[in-house]
Amino acid sequence: MxxxxxxxxxxxxxxxxxxxxxxxxxxxxxxxxxxxxxxxxxxxxxxxxxxxxxxxxxxxxxxxxxxxxxxxxxxxxxxxxxxxxxxxxxxxxxxxxxxxxxxxxxxxxxxxxxxxxxxxxxxxxxxxxxxxxxxxxxxxxxxxxxxxxxxxxxAAPVFALDIKHHFDNLSDITIVSPDVGGVARARDLAERIGADLAIVDKRRAAPGEIASMTVIGDVKDRICIIVDDICDTAGTLCKAADLLKSTGAREVHAYISHGVMSGPAVERVAASVMKSLVITDSIQPTTAVRNAPNIRIIPTxxxxxxxxxxxxxxxxxxxxxxxxxxxxxxxxxxxxx
CATH class of the missing domain: 3.40.50.2020 (Rossmann fold)
Known part of the structure; x- marks a missing residue:
């Protein structure tokens, strides 16, 4: 050395x-x-x-x-x-x-x-x-x-530590990928904490417009944690949270590596059914992000x-x-x- x-x-x-x-x-x-x-x-x-x-x-x-x-x-x-x-x-x-x-x-x-x-x-x-x-x-x-x-x-190892610290019963947790492309990321975190895995399959009618979303996997009475790398305007994230809740999820949380949080993102998250959105400080959070009641920032x-x-x-x-x-x-x- x-x-x-x-x-x-x-x-x-x-x-x-x-x-x-x-x-x-x-x-x-x-x-x-x-x-x-x-x-x-x-x-x-x-x-x-x-x-x-x-x-x-x-x-x-x-x-x-x-x-x-x-x-x-x-x-x-x-x-x-x-x-x-x-x-x-x-x-x-x-x-x-x-x-x-x-x-x-x-x-x-x-x-x-x-x-x-x-x-x-x-x-x-x-x-x-x-x-x-x-x-x-x-x-x-x-x-x-x-x-x-x-x-x-x-960020997955840090997220795993955070989840183990904040959730008492890991057997009740299902990690959710918000799209098919993020399955590997979600599976990695699920394996780290020994949780089940589900996928939200979304189909777009045009760029930025989601035609339909379907949950693949059992989320009924589960604590669902959506995992993704970027949260930009939070539109897809909040729609996925709504879908999980309507499908029977007990709680919905999200862990996102990079909180871009542009446009109406903070307002959407604050008004969503998500109990918490956890982001890292890889991007300097704005005052609105820091003051949002259901957004939490973990250090990198x-x-x-x-x-x-x-x-x-x-x-x-x-x-x-x-x-x-x-x-x-x-x-x-x-x-x-």
Missing amino acids: NSAHPKIISGNANRPLAEAIARRMSFHRGERVRLCDARVERFNDAEIFVEVFENVRGEDMFIIQSTSNPANDNLMELLIMADALRRSSANRITAVIPYFGYARQDRRTKARTPISAKLVANLITEAGVERVLTMDLHAAQIQGFFDIPVDNLY APIFAQAIQNIANGTSVSSLFNDDTLAPIYEVAYPAA
């Missing part, structure tokens, strides 16, 4: 998460870790400017920047920060992207459409990034869009801080895929019974 001391720099996308990661790394290393002194700002014409105020020559640099809304601005911040560090002779640049924007454009769905996720991967690589650390990519094949190493963390700083330290030390990142490995990291949030 190397005695590595990585440096962290943050853009404006989710600075509270970056600060939380730095605090957690301070705990790991027994010394204060602070964000690299820099400014990331805009000129009057909205051009982005980055200036790093401290020496980074030969350093192992980690840029913490989700490419969430405004996606284009946050992506450009990431690219320009990477270029600034590369031109300042940083030894290695790792992009820590808790939420990878454009991930839903991972294939051509029609003629004459782009594969934007691949384009973004090319931009990040050309900017000088040598490794990417992210969480719950919308499609696993996006890892192959990069010609550099990609470490894709999973512990897992990202450990992953950064493992990458810097040259040790295993895949060890963080296990519930047992994460339990000590999250012992403050979820104390042992």
Whole structure:
């Protein structure tokens, strides 16, 4: 194991998460870790400017920047920060992207459409990034869009710890995938907690319009937990919750990796039959999200801080895929019974 001391720099996308990661790394290393002194700002014409105020020559640099809304601005911040560090002779640049924007454009769905996720991967690589650390990519094949190493963390182990902490009888729980494409993600979480699995089969009449939804599996008198990677406008999520409730579910909850929560999402969730929606802080939550009575946010700083330290030390990142490995990291949030 190397005695590595990585440096962290943050853009404006989710600075509270970056600060939380730095605090957690301070705990790991027994010394204060602070964000690299820099400014990331805009000129009057909205051009982005980055200036790093401290020496980074030969350093192992980690840029913490989700490419969430405004996606284009946050992506450009990431690219320009990477270029600034590369031109300042940083030894290695790792992009820590808790939420990878454009991930839903991972294939051509029609003629004459782009594969934007691949384009973004090319931009990040050309900017000088040598490794990417992210969480719950919308499609696993996006890892192959990069010609550099990609470490894709999973929220499922953290969700499993949270479910075990907040639900007394796991035998009453059924994990639900809101569509056929998310079955693997839902099955993974179901296996971690020993729960049953159900699927909501939805058919679209047109983009954004759902023609019909059907539940595959027994949910009667069950505590249903919907699992997905992204909650954008929450329309499909709330309709799935209504369907589960009308099919006989006792309670409906949801665990979502990335709370985009755009447009009327918060209002829809607040008015829905869901008892709770649990999201991570991979995207900085708005005031409305934080104040919503049935939305709860769980931290990702512990897992990202450990992953950064493992990458810097040259040790295993895949060890963080296990519930047992994460339990000590999250012992403050979820104390042992």
